[in-house]
Amino acid sequence: MDGKKALIASSLRKEPVSVTRKMAAALPELRRLAAGKGLKIHHLGAGYPHPEVTDPRGFLEHKTLYFEHLTKTASDTKLGIIPEYLRESYAYTDTLGPVSVRKNFARVYGADWEFPMKPENLIPTIGASGGINLMCSLFERPGVEIAYITDAPTYAGFITRAQLANQTNIYSVDMDSEGPIIEQLICQIESARSNGRLVPFYYTIPDGHNPGGFSFSAKRRNEIIEVMRNYDILILEDAPYVYISYAEENERPRPFVALDPSRTVHLFTGSKIGFPGPRVGFLYTEANIEISDEEIVPLRDLLLTESSSDILFHNPEALYAFESMLHDENMEPLPSLWPVAREKQIIYSENRNIIMQGLSDGLGKFPERYSWTIPQAGFFTVFRFHDSKIVTDDVFVNWLVSEYGIVVIPMFDFYPEDARLRNPQAGLSELRLSFCFSESFGDDRRRDLADSIKAFCDAILRI
Ligand SMILES: Cc1ncc(COP(=O)(O)O)c(C=O)c1O
Numbered sequence: 208m209d210g211k212k213a214l215i216a217s218s219l220r221k222e223p224v225s226v227t228r229k230m231a232a233a234l235p236e237l238r239r240l241a242a243g244k245g246l247k248i249h250h251l252g253a254g255y256p257h258p259e260v261t262d263p264r265g266f267l268e269h270k271t272l273y274f275e276h277l278t279k280t281a282s283d284t285k286l287g288i289i290p291e292y293l294r295e296s297y298a299y300t301d302t303l304g305p306v307s308v309r310k311n312f313a314r315v316y317g318a319d320w321e322f323p324m325k326p327e328n329l330i331p332t333i334g335a336s337g338g339i340n341l342m343c344s345l346f347e348r349p350g351v352e353i354a355y356i357t358d359a360p361t362y363a364g365f366i367t368r369a370q371l372a373n374q375t376n377i378y379s380v381d382m383d384s385e386g387p388i389i390e391q392l393i394c395q396i397e398s399a400r401s402n403g404r405l406v407p408f409y410y411t412i413p414d415g416h417n418p419g420g421f422s423f424s425a426k427r428r429n430e431i432i433e434v435m436r437n438y439d440i441l442i443l444e445d446a447p448y449v450y451i452s453y454a455e456e457n458e459r460p461r462p463f464v465a466l467d468p469s470r471t472v473h474l475f476t477g478s479k480i481g482f483p484g485p486r487v488g489f490l491y492t493e494a495n496i497e498i499s500d501e502e503i504v505p506l507r508d509l510l511l512t513e514s515s516s517d518i519l520f521h522n523p524e525a526l527y528a529f530e531s532m533l534h535d536e537n538m539e540p541l542p543s544l545w546p547v548a549r550e551k552q553i554i555y556s557e558n559r560n561i562i563m564q565g566l567s568d569g570l571g572k573f574p575e576r577y578s579w580t581i582p583q584a585g586f587f588t589v590f591r592f593h594d595s596k597i598v599t600d601d602v603f604v605n606w607l608v609s610e611y612g613i614v615v616i617p618m619f620d621f622y623p624e625d626a627r628l629r630n631p632q633a634g635l636s637e638l639r640l641s642f643c644f645s646e647s648f649g650d651d652r653r654r655d656l657a658d659s660i661k662a663f664c665d666a667i668l669r670i
Pocket of ligand 1: 254333334335336337362364412417445447476477478483488
């Protein structure tokens with residue numbers, strides 16, 4: 208402290224670091240150890256988009272052409288003044304962002320998921336993370352005790368955000384192969400309410416669950432909606448992977464927002480279908496909410512005020528650049544986002560097949576010893592040991608890196624605290640394997656991934 212007195216802020220706490228961040232921090236040293244032994248690093252841990260589908264150069268060219276198109280077609284240009292998009296891109300704008308961006312997005316998203324999406328109900332966010340933050344901060348603001356209902360396991364970023372507020376507790380719900388267990392969902396809501404807590408929403412990732420490695424069945428989605436209607440609770444639907452889907456077109460389950468937009472707060476992000484860097488996201492809801500004095504107001508209005516005092520407004524240039532993705536090479540509006548996702552889907556679906564095939568070839572003979580989830584969307588599968596003597600803790604995953612160069616993420620940290628109290632073994636027989644990232648392209652990518660999953664299976668068989 209150099210003899211200087213520190214500022215006293217005894218009400219602040221140091222929050223635990225998430226498992227993915229811990230792994231990222233430990234990786235350089237583990238890599239060094241692995242390299243010292245002449246081992247190749249096998250990436251089955253990182254949840255990042257693949258560099259093969261996130262080369263920004265094509266996007267930048269398209270964006271430039273789109274901006275030229277906007278300049279040519281803008282009526283202001285004809286008058287010799289700065290085109291509207293350019294002026295707005297570098298100015299203070301509305302918290303809602305440019306109207307045209309929301310109109311274009313609502314048109315394609317509504318068409319893809321078959322519901323009439325209203326542009327005025329879209330609020331730009333800093334990725335899906337910004338949407339999570341906005342919802343949490345809105346409900347935390349009055350200072351009452353809160354219960355967030357979520358799955359066990361759930362997204363690490365949500366746990367981290369939820370834990371920031373002293374007055375919040377997570378009430379988690381175990382899942383089976385179709386989604387959260389309905390009886391437990393009901394029990395958790397009732398228990399939170401009987402403990403005097405406000406239950407504003409149930410947070411989930413129904414498509415390509417991170418880290419669950421599966422998608423909820425259509426039946427379970429309807430059952431969840433039924434519960435949420437009965438208890439008057441919102442569904443906070445985090446949807447980064449809806450377009451990274453491996454299901455046949457007619458078998459894609461509909462997201463909650465399409466099933467009941469008045470019960471759902473839907474978080475779209477451009478991070479997986481486009482690029483994470485520009486931090487483009489949208490929150491969408493048609494929900495109304497009863498506030499003080501029994502007044503009923505659109506939730507969107509409250510969130511908009513929250514957002515305006517938080518980020519004030521999203522980077523307008525990034526939003527216009529996102530708008531360019533909603534147009535084809537002739538600058539005609541695209542009817543759907545599926546063509547935008549296509550290139551990504553091809554790569555991730557190839558990667559997924561390599562991982563599924565590798566696991567089945569290497570370990571499929573031992574269903575009594577191991578199992579894994581079959582992802583219908585997203586980046587992950589959960590691998591399970593049936594032998595309770597194997598404990599997939601930090602020591603175990605560090606050993607996989609240092610002995611075999613294999614990077615995977617342990618699951619236990621994705622289980623909220625209450626889930627680990629219910630079952631102290633929660634997640635300690637599971638690993639999250641990701642198939643989204645490698646350092647190589649094309650045939651090298653395919654070969655590296657096949658090598659990685661083979662190395663993983665070999666290491667597991669040696670345990
Ligand atoms: C479930 C989930 N939510 C949110 C995010 C963060 O997304 P964004 O980049 O849009 O903030 C991720 C990223 O991996 C995720 O898996």
